[in-house]
Amino acid sequence: MRTVLCFLVLKCMVLFPAAAQTPQSVIRSFDEVFPSLSPAARAEAFSQEGYFRTFSGRPSPGNIGQDLAAFQGALGSGIADAVIAMRPVVIVESIMVIPGEGGRYSLLDVYNALSQTRNLQGRLYHSHRRNAYIPLFEEVTRLDGGRRNVPIADPPRASRIPRSETIYMRLRDANFGNTFYRAQMVLEGRGLRFTMTNNRNITYFMVPVIREGRFIAQMYFEPIAEGILIYSLAGVDVSNFVAGMIHMPSAISKRLEVILEWVTDGITSR
DSSP: OHHHHHHHHHHHHHHOGGGGSOGGGSOOOHHHHSTTOOHHHHHHHTSSSOEEEEEESSOOTTSSOHHHHHHHHHHTSOHHHHHHHTOOSEEEEEEEEEEOTTTTSOHHHHHHHHHOGGGGTTOEEEETTTTEEEESEEEEEEESSSSOOOBOOOOOOOSSOOSEEEEEEEEEETTTEEEEEEEEEEEETTEEEEEEEESSOEEETTEEEEOTTOEEEEEEEEEETTEEEEEEEEEEOOOHHHHHHSOHHHHHHHHHHHHHHHHHHHHHTO
16 A cells, blocks of 8 residues: 555656645746846845835835835745834835855855854944944844843854744944844745844933834845845834934944844855
């Protein structure tokens, strides 16, 4: 009986080869994911800096841009849902590609880059106030839980990707002092989603400016024909008073840029 069953399975695979290959196994091209992206935006996505766009004024699904509205289905990650549900005052959208044809980089490379949290430490950004490049995160510490401050080491390079994983970090921010984040990595659709949110209030001179869970950065990674696609969406919800005191578009953009630089360097330097 077992021999007959195996024969039937093999016969079906020969007669119907498409059934033995899931859609997720087919590597797409950039233009298949973003078929109507403007030539200028496409060129930016393939540049070293990437494509960035900012939406202000508590965006809603109807006014956050044609790219996001048109391509959520293609990404298949539901990446916008958690950001829009927060009714943020600012959303920053980014598309970029790490060049690497022929499967040079994989999702395992992405996972291992994201696992090395301490490589975030010391990365520079341009401070307009100081007119100098300074570290955005002066110190980065991986923690063993959301409410415990016990430091733990980053893990060694992995040989497989878990279905999901949660990471806790303390980042000493150049502007806000000690900040605490929860990051979740989840295999989803054709790629990997990385969600980073503050799991404690972010303060400025002891005054809470971003309440717990009111900053979120979602990043979706997918191997494509041209390399690794990174689609990012970051949002923040603050009071009108805070938005008037701190230029939130710049604050969110610079943090997303540094995070993208961290993971990009981690992938390409494996």
